Amino acid sequence: MRPEEKPLPEFKQLEHCLKAEGTPFKTSSHQIIQNSDGRDEPYTFVLQAGVMAIHRQPDELLLGIARAPFILGLTAGMMGSQQTYTMIAHTDCSGFYLPAATTRNLIHQHELWREAFCWLSWINGIMEKRDKELVGNNSYNQIRALLIDMANWDETLREKIGVMNHIQRSTRISRSVIAEILAALRQGNYIQMSRGKLIRINRLPADY
Numbered sequence: 001m002r003p004e005e006k007p008l009p010e011f012k013q014l015e016h017c018l019k020a021e022g023t024p025f026k027t028s029s030h031q032i033i034q035n036s037d038g039r040d041e042p043y044t045f046v047l048q049a050g051v052m053a054i055h056r057q058p059d060e061l062l063l064g065i066a067r068a069p070f071i072l073g074l075t076a077g078m079m080g081s082q083q084t085y086t087m088i089a090h091t092d093c094s095g096f097y098l099p100a101a102t103t104r105n106l107i108h109q110h111e112l113w114r115e116a117f118c119w120l121s122w123i124n125g126i127m128e129k130r131d132k133e134l135v136g137n138n139s140y141n142q143i144r145a146l147l148i149d150m151a152n153w154d155e156t157l158r159e160k161i162g163v164m165n166h167i168q169r170s171t172r173i174s175r176s177v178i179a180e181i182l183a184a185l186r187q188g189n190y191i192q193m194s195r196g197k198l199i200r201i202n203r204l205p206a207d208y
Contacts, residue, residue, distance in 0.1 A: 007122050010115040011069050015046055017110045018103060022046065022096030033087040035097050042076035042100035050093030051157060055086040055169075062169035064130065065090065065157070074116055076100035090160055134171060140208035142171050143181050147191060151201045162196040181208060 027033045033052060035043050047070040054063045054072065063085070066072070072085065078100075107116050133145035146167050150158060167178050185191045185204070192199040 005122070006069065007115075007118040008069070010118040011071065013112060013115045014071060014074075014107075014119060015048070015069065017106050017112055018044065018046060018098060019096055021102050021106060022098045024094070024096045026094045027089045027092070029089050029091050031089050033089055033093060039099075042073060043097050044071065044073040044076060044100050044103040045087065045097045046071050046095045047093060048095040050095075051090040052093055053088045053090055055088065057084045057086055060086065060169075061172065062166070064126065064170075065153075065161075068093070068095070071119060073100055074103065074120060076103075078104070090157070139171075139173050139177050140181055142173065143167055143178060144204050144208075146170055147185075147198065147201060147204065150198050158198050163193060163198050164196060184208070 023035070023037070025033065025036070027050075033045065033047075047066065047068045049068045051065060051067050052070075053065055055061065056063055072087065107113060134142050137145070147163070150161070150163065150166065153161075163182065164175060164178055167173065168175055182191070182193070186193060188205075189202055190204055191201050
């Protein structure tokens with residue numbers, strides 16, 4: 001998820017609209033980001049600073065790494081069944097949250113449906129890319145796609161996230177298969193790693 005690709009003007013308008021009704025949060029690295037009022041209802045979370053991992057409940061599949069600025073749950077609660085997520089901070093994170101019903105009312109009141117649509121279209125593009133790379137592909141192609149994605153992260157983020165854990169949580173490929181492929185790629189000098197973290201990609205073969 002690259003910040004330069006985001007619809008930032010639309011994000012700013014949504015952020016400005018929603019923050020007056022939001023409850024601020026600050027979460028330390030490795031902690032779960034969640035609402036603190038204890039109510040069991042859909043929420044919208046606006047990440048203003050930091051990096052977080054988004055896991056799908058209940059299987060805890062890692063859907064992706066999100067960098068601020070980011071909005072999760074813009075459409076939460078609009079359907080009868082609601083997908084829920086676990087958000088885990090990879091760095092110190094801050095932002096605010098508000099009930100999804102309040103989000104909908106504010107968007108309607110301020111006529112920000114176009115801005116909401118732009119943001120959701122960007123999210124949809126991210127998920128389409130993820131599906132294209134991971135769904136229905138063999139283990140090597142999935143690992144290759146995730147390595148390329150990790151290579152585009154900044155160095156600070158790569159130093160925080162182990163390659164093995166990231167791939168396994170994103171794909172459910174067995175750790176033995178991941179280890180075998182990573183070892184072969186390192187032996188062939190296709191990738192460089194240190195202490196389980198990705199340093200760089202030199203060149204990745206199309207097939208394994």
